[in-house]
Amino acid sequence: MTETEILAAVQQFSKSKMGDDETGHGFDHIQRVVGLADRLVQQYPEADRVLTVTAAYLHDVIDEKLVADTAQASKEVRYFLAQQSFTTDQIETIFLIMDNMSYHKTLDGTAKPLPLEGKIVQDADRLDAIGAIGISRAIYFGGHFGEKIYDPAIQPRTEMTHAEYRNLNNETIINHFYEKLLTLKDLMNTEAAKKMAEHRQQVMLDFLAEYKAEWNAKA
Template sequence: MAAEKPEIVRKAEILIAETMCGRDASHDAAHAFRVRDVALSLAKEEALSPSSLEIVELAALLHDIGDYKYTKDLVEDTTIIEKFLKEEGLDESKREKILSIIKNMGFKNEVACASFSNSSLEFCIVQDADRLDAIGAIGVARCFVYGGSKNHVMYDPEIPPREDLTKEKYTMKDAKTTIINHFHEKLFKLKDLMKTKAGKRRAERRHKFMEDFLAEFHMEWDGRA
């Protein structure tokens, strides 16, 4: 029989379902639950201490509630998360660790060379789990779902991938790019940005799947398959 979930985790799951409903399937509640499950699995492989598991689980679950892509002003917003953790009586040190993970784990921060310094194992696990969900079969599906939700062109050989991306360029709302370009601008880079040994191992398989997918895509696009 599975162990009963802590009350704060159960409430976090309810909060996620309520606040992330209506989003496209690339960043919905199911994404948060997958990231949580992968994070806990990585934590087990990395022999994370039991005292840190709560931080990992809550950070993984809550990480996308205030995602800038879905906020009114296109800026990260952790207000709901901060309020939830405080109301649930989580001690201040854990609240600070969870919020620090969430605020610093995004790819846009790494693009800006502003990724979280002196990264804790908890941070590395949650970030790796989120990035694993961005690659592989699910990553491919999420990429097309999100691009479609923004009416992005699927592929145009006349629009090359953007190079030398800055944080501002990466988060630009009306950037001229394509769904396929996102593989080159971000997804293919994630394997080498994994921070845990467990994350690196899993990323190899998912990365290979994307390479094979894109090779097949171009063969079909060009009428060679």
């Protein structure tokens, strides 16, 4: 199979799994992460583009917050990749990326070091979590799960565990910016992503300032 044929098959598989998502992690998100990862990988020729783009397409397919049976989902992905002629080592690299790039892994300290391809995909995923798109996704996700939008009496949580991070009863949508989204700029791996994150960070800061001014009838 050619590179184009492989990636077309991976795209279709991802779409079949994530096309119906209603949490802000749907196929539109996948496509943006792929686009960002493909932009970033062009600046790092030592990275394997096929592995990078494949991991970007599949990064949410086995995510615990989106999939009821992660073991079964992982089994399906492994079978699919083998059918596309990925080697055992390539499949293990893709799973290393998928299993260790999530933000919650940084909270419990269980994340394994990512290869360059994984760092690029992680950066792309984090870039799509901030800026104007990040604002809309945060509101969409919080609304889907019935989160409170804002309550000045509820302070942002600090030094969360994995369990606390997943407990949406203790979070507001606005606090999520302080608890996670505003921290992502400084967690970018590549210099290219760090530069891209600067503008998106300012978009969020401007939004929060305006939101609170309007909330307090000051604007």
